[in-house]
Amino acid sequence: MSGWETGPDDEETGAMMRAVVRQLKLWREAAGLTQAEFGTAIGYGEELVSSVERGRRIPRPEYLDAADEALRAGGKIAALKHDVAEVRYPKKVRGLKRLEAEAVELGAYNNSVVHGLLQTTEYARAVFGSRRPPFTTDELEERLSARVSRQEIISEATARPLFSFVQCESTLRRPIGGRMVLRGQLERLLQVARLPNVDLQVLPLSHEENSGLAGSFRLLRLKDGTTVGHVEVQHISRVIADPREVQLLDMRYGTIRAQALNPRESMALIEKVLGET
The missing domain is CATH 1.10.260.40 (lambda repressor-like DNA-binding domains)
Structure with a gap:
């Protein structure tokens, strides 16, 4: 217990x-x-x-x-x-899961690891396992269970909400958990990218322009018409509701999507990296 x-x-x-x-x-x-x-x-x-x-x-x-x-x-x-079932997860995870459940559209840019909603169990375990100071075994399993439960929102059956992910190419090549774990993760990305309500893009390392150098973030458009942002760095998780700050994130995300490969080109790049792994 x-x-x-x-x-x-x-x-x-x-x-x-x-x-x-x-x-x-x-x-x-x-x-x-x-x-x-x-x-x-x-x-x-x-x-x-x-x-x-x-x-x-x-x-x-x-x-x-x-x-x-x-x-x-x-x-x-x-x-x-x-x-x-829900209250056993950390408080910040429950809050994020509720926001995701209320979203009609979710957009996210990641430049360090694959987005949590897209992670395989093995990849997520390796991500949590790299934390220093390390989690205890029970803490790691708790966070892993919470992350997997959040992924239920990506369902081919409902095709809702709409998802847009932009991954920096570095996240496709960093062998977190080892080469076999990375292969499984790349295969998972290709699987999710084929869903009708998901746009998955890759921002190549060869592109000179990258407006996401300040770090990863996400945007959630909610059912009531409002949009909120979310940023997470080190041990800080922050929901951004100020319209001016959200607008800046929205503009930045639009620029990042324009700088990235389109979904078809992105799938081709993921397949290329998978072949090299």
């Missing part, structure tokens, strides 16, 4: 956990079980049961499944898995 602690400054997680804890405790007490007896019934220690019921630990899906069976709840406790 390590890595599932609740943050003291995360109000959303706190509110959700209070509701979940209330249900778990009511079911346990209705069954006439102490925390120790309940822990024995579901295969966990009394200390961990206590931590969950005090809201200090977020129960994993297997904990809720075991509780549902032991308390004969008929699926009512297991259904809480949906409620805790």
